[in-house]
Amino acid sequence: xxxxLETENNVINQIGVGTExxxxxxxxxxxxxxxxxxxxxxxxxKLVIGETGSIKGEITCKxxxxxxxVNGKINVSELLTxxxxxxxxxxxxxxxxxxxxxxxxxxxxNMSMDATxxxxxxEKANEGAKKA
Numbered sequence: 001x002x003x004x005l006e007t008e009n010n011v012i013n014q015i016g017v018g019t020e021x022x023x024x025x026x027x028x029x030x031x032x033x034x035x036x037x038x039x040x041x042x043x044x045x046k047l048v049i050g051e052t053g054s055i056k057g058e059i060t061c062k063x064x065x066x067x068x069x070v071n072g073k074i075n076v077s078e079l080l081t082x083x084x085x086x087x088x089x090x091x092x093x094x095x096x097x098x099x100x101x102x103x104x105x106x107x108x109x110n111m112s113m114d115a116t117x118x119x120x121x122x123e124k125a126n127e128g129a130k131k132a
Contacts, residue, residue, distance in 0.1 A: 017052050024057075033068070051085050066103075 011029030015021060019035035030045040033053040041047065041055060046063040049055060053068035060075045066086040074080065076094040084102030092109040099105065 015053075017050075049086075 011027075013027055013029060013031040015031075015033045015035040015037060017034045020038070021035070022038045024040045024042075025031070025037060026042045028044045030047070031041070031043050032048040032050060033041075033055060034050040035053065037053075037055045038057060040057045040059070042060045044062060046065075047059065047061040048065045049068045049070065051067045054071075055069075056071045058073045058075075059070065062076070063078045063080075064074065064076050065081045065083065066088060067083045068085070069087040070090060072090045074088070074090060074092050074094075076092075078094075079096045079098065080092060080094040081098045082088060082100060082103040082105065084100040086100075087104040089106045091107045092105075094109075094111055097109065097111060
């Protein structure tokens with residue numbers, strides 16, 4: 001009998017304080033940002049943006065904890081947590097949202113049972129409009 005092994009997402013990636021990255025980042029594991037990322041980030045795991053962390057670009061992930069700043073669209077399929085030190089400028093699409101007092105948010109928020117499906121449908125509609 002064949003045994004199928006699944007790879008686990010135990011890998012934790014980190015962009016440290018003082019590190020600046022320009023470009024898109026994609027990972028299957030969890031990632032923590034304490035530096036600056038200018039570009040899009042896509043992960044199948046959890047994203048933590050530390051107090052010194054900053055992302056300028058679009059984010060797609062499963063769960064997110066924001067303590068630093070985000071400037072761009074964020075798509076979270078499960079839970080988005082904004083800590084008191086966080087600042088987010090952009091649109092949110094998520095299933096669940098937790099915002100601590102003191103967090104700053106400017107933009108629109110779309111919450112639904114299937115947040116990623118809603119995001120994918122709107123992206124397809126936008127692509128269709130561009131082709132027309």
